[in-house]
Amino acid sequence: MLFFSIYNQKGVPLLYYSLQHYLSLAGSLIFIPLVIVPAMGGTDGDTATVISTMLLISGITTILHSYFGTRLPLVQGSSFVYLAPVLVIMNSREYRNLAENKFKDIMKELQGAIIVGAIFQSVLGCSGLMSLLLRLINPIVVAPTIATVGLAFLSYGFPQASSCVEISIPQILLLLIFTLYLRGVSFSGHRIFQVYAVPLSVAVVWAYAFFLTDGGAYDYKGCNPDIPSSNILSDACREHAFTMKHCRTDASSAWRTAAWVRVPYPLQWGIPTFHLKTSIIMIIVSMIASVDSVGTYHSASLLVISRPPTPGIVSRGIAMEGFCSILAGLWGTGSGSTTLTENVHTIDITKVASRRAVELGALLLILFSFFGKVGALLASIPQALAVSVLCFIWALIVALGLSTLQYGQTSTFRNITIVGLSLFFSLSIPAYFQQYQPDSSFILPSYLVPYAAASNGPVHTGSKEVDFAINGLLSMNMVVAFSVAFILDNTVPGTRQERGVYVWSNVLDLVNDPTLVADFSLPRKVALFFGWAKCIGA
Structure with missing residues (x-):
């Protein structure tokens, strides 16, 4: 059994173990707000405010999930x-303008949609419908869905990373070096390059970018770094404004203003706004997030604990x-809250699995969220x-999704066909919908057109x-992949072994397994069958 309990350890060791979990999650906690x-x-x-809010909600929800959710050492x-549905909603026609309150209007729309989708997700879990x-x-459905x-x-x-190749290319190369070539290097028994690849590489490249800036690499005669207002009036500066x-x-004013x-x-x-079209999208997305x-x-x-989770x-x-x-919807993080997969990677590498x-x-996240300068930095x-x-992270998500196929028989023609069709149509069908571009091509940057x-x-x-709702859903790759794989896998004949059905996908197997439910009373077995363990505390 792989469980290294550190509940009796105090002080620095516990703090070290906690930090290594969250430093490995920097991509999800910080970079999504930087994009949206x-x-x-x-x-x-x-x-800066959204990042601080994200830290606060992540801290609160992680504690709630630790005590009342799965009770596994997982980070929310x-x-x-x-991210894809958020980009779809923010690029709807009514928000393609330069209105002064555009950000708040979009955020309130997202808040309302996230709340509706979250209510559906809660009902899905507590009612037993999830079981x-x-x-x-099963894995044949999960693999293409997560990959897409x-x-x-x-x-x-x-296309976005190349907006400054002096930064982006060194960052990608450094991530590859840390995660692939230096992954076996350890100091005092800790594989720091494998666990902390993201924060270490970001720190190095950020410092390198600072020296480029401070050294005058981006200083142009007569141009002020105050972008873009001070440069749009000068033809000489306008061509350098983007760089x-x-x-x-x-270039960011976050530190000065926070x-x-x-x-x-x-x-x-502000008060969240609720519309049917965005609520439908988030309901479907919340179901896919549940599968993830x-x-x-x-x-x-x-x-x-060396065994799959029970339906309860x-x-x-x-x-x-x-x-x-x-x-998350009430506070306005711009995204729903789910379990972060990167946390499992950290547990696997460090062999440390402690809820404490x-x-x-x-x-610590909650504490940091109260300091505005942390979010500004x-x-x-x-x-x-x-x-x-x-x-780099999106590439890993593709690989992690496809790795789920190991739980099924990947060499059978049935499974190969289902996964192949799911992946192909998940790229091809959205491409068809995405060719219906906005009436004026200059309204949106080219990299946002597919989400319009x-x-x-x-x-x-x-x-x-x-x-x-329909156009938006069918323009999202993961929705198409899930739909195609779900329909084919549940209509094409195949054995349980071939499909790779998880142990906990059939609650009857669990209820009849004396090694797992020997201490359960009859009412608890009945509740377990219907997945109502959350409601009665099983």
Whole structure:
């Protein structure tokens, strides 16, 4: 059994173990706001506020999940599953303008949609419907769905990272060196390059970018670093404005404008707005996020207690994730809350699985969220550097998704065909919907055009709300992959062994297994069958 308990350790060792979990999660906790807030028209100060809010909600929800969810040492945070629908919603026709309150309007729209999707997710978990859904979902469905979460950002990734190749290329190369070539190097028994590849590489490249800026690499005669207002009037400066904005480390005003102490509070962006079209999108996305989380529960449970999670644990975890996403919607993080897969990678490498370490790290996140300058410092990371890291993380998501196939028979023609068709149509069908570009091509940057299909797609039912939802969903790769794989896998004949059905996908097997439920009373067995363990405390 792989469980290294450090509950009796005090002080520095516990703090060290907690920090190593959260440093490995920097990509999900920090870089998503760095992508979405500028795209929503937010200022540098808004980016800092969203990052601080993300830290607060991640800390609170991690503690809640640790005590009332799966009770596994897992960290809650913003998931890349929500990134594509967020980009779809923010690029709808009504927000393609330069309105003064564009950021807050989009954020309130996202808050409302996330809250509705979170309520659905809570019902899915607590009612037992998640246990029934697990009977129909297995690795052949999960693998292409998760893989396409990363593939969805093909058109966004390197085109954005290349806005400053002096930063992005060294960042990607350094990540490759740390994770592949130096992964076996250890100091005092700790593989720092493998565990801390992201924060170490970001620190090195950020310092390198600072020296470039301070050394005058981006100084142009007569041009002021205050981008872009001071340069648009000069033809000589206008051609350098793009480089200065994306490469200079002092281009962000977040540090200068942020308060030292600021406590994120609910409804800080205003009262959430609720619309049917965005709510439908988030309901479907919350279900896919649940599938992603269940896969993480499975991997973590095998590492920590050497057996898959029971249906009761799964239902309880999904119900709590729904509640946590409601909090994320109320505070306005711009994304739902899910279990972060990177945490399992850290447990696997370090062989440390302690809820207390995770909870201590969560408390530190809450503390840091109260200091506005912490969020401002993180918001000052050049976007080209952030997107470079995301390119690496999205590639890993693709690989992690496909690695799920190891639980099934990957060599059978049935499974090869289902996975191949799911991946192909997940790229091809959205490409068809995405070719319906906005009426004026200059309204959106080219890398955001693929996410504008919801308002311009080919589906016309007579209802603008339904049209937006259908066009938006079918323009998202993960939704198409999940739909195709789900339908084919549950209609094409195949044995349980061939399909790779998880142990906990059939609650009947669990209820009849005396080694797992010997201490359960009859009412608890009945509750377990229906997945109601969350509601009665089983």
